[in-house]
Amino acid sequence: MTTDPLLLTGEVDDATARLLRTAASFDDADLAAASLLPGWTRGHVLAHVARNADGFVNLLTSARTGQAVPMYASPTARDADIESGSSRPPAVHLDDLRRSADRFTEAVAAMPVDAWGATVETRRGPWPAAMLVWGRLRELEVHHVDLAAGYRPADWPETFGHRLLHEVANSLAARTDAPPMVLRFDGSRHELVIGDRAQAPTVTGAAPELASWLIGRSPGTVLTVTPDGPLPDPPEWI
Incomplete structure (x- = not known):
């Protein structure tokens, strides 16, 4: 990237x-x-x-x-x-x-x-x-x-989806109003951590789906949360 x-x-x-x-x-x-x-x-x-x-x-x-x-x-x-x-x-x-x-x-x-x-x-x-x-x-x-x-976000080029996800995750990590979460890409052990990991659920999905959910372009229905529960509520993007 x-x-x-x-x-x-x-x-x-x-x-x-x-x-x-x-x-x-x-x-x-x-x-x-x-x-x-x-x-x-x-x-x-x-x-x-x-x-x-x-x-x-x-x-x-x-x-x-x-x-x-x-x-x-x-x-x-x-x-x-x-x-x-x-x-x-x-x-x-x-x-x-x-x-x-x-x-x-x-x-x-x-x-x-x-x-x-x-x-x-x-x-x-x-x-x-x-x-x-x-x-x-x-x-x-x-x-x-x-x-x-x-x-749709799934149509984004792969490099764009990953780049956008990293940018948004990095910006959220610097904000005090972002809930803690661990973002995990499907099929990958790579993770992005926002906030206190000990308090953070893990949200898993494809990079474009994670990114589109974080920026308010998707409800995140295809994402999974561990432990089972509701998705975190990310703050408004730019």
Whole structure:
């Protein structure tokens, strides 16, 4: 597994192509249907994915130039862009997704090697510029699932599922509101421990299923708990 931005660009291209194929299948009724995100239609999700690409372009520009370029003009402007873009016709959504993805690809290609060492200011605080390509891949894969159009966590590439699980587990281990748990991959003796192991049930399943449950994209019904009992209640993800 890697978060090296240059090694992940191919994965971003593949994830983008998969998302575009799904988006190309939508008609007006499909876009108006509910997504997995409360209060958002599929159109909202697609508008967000496009604007997220432009937000990452802004952060890459900031890293490349050394200037303070915000990801979005403001939280209000971000929300307004998503809302106004949500009800566009299918062809407009598809064109916007393609063009914004191309802008992201161009911004990555324009990065000098030393610029990847910069720190940029995201909506949730400082982040290493070297993590931006991973951040874009995560947006594409998770929001593809959010479209509720047949793409599931089980369809994630294996390396992505493992990488996401490790990231989420590591972030939960640093939080005081996360319940203790031991995460065990199916068919593996490898474990991730969150909190006090002595008080922790063991939750077992495939890496993508564990990850999707931790980030609130799955109820975890295919996971098993030892000793027998309810699944822990993880806190809200980012």
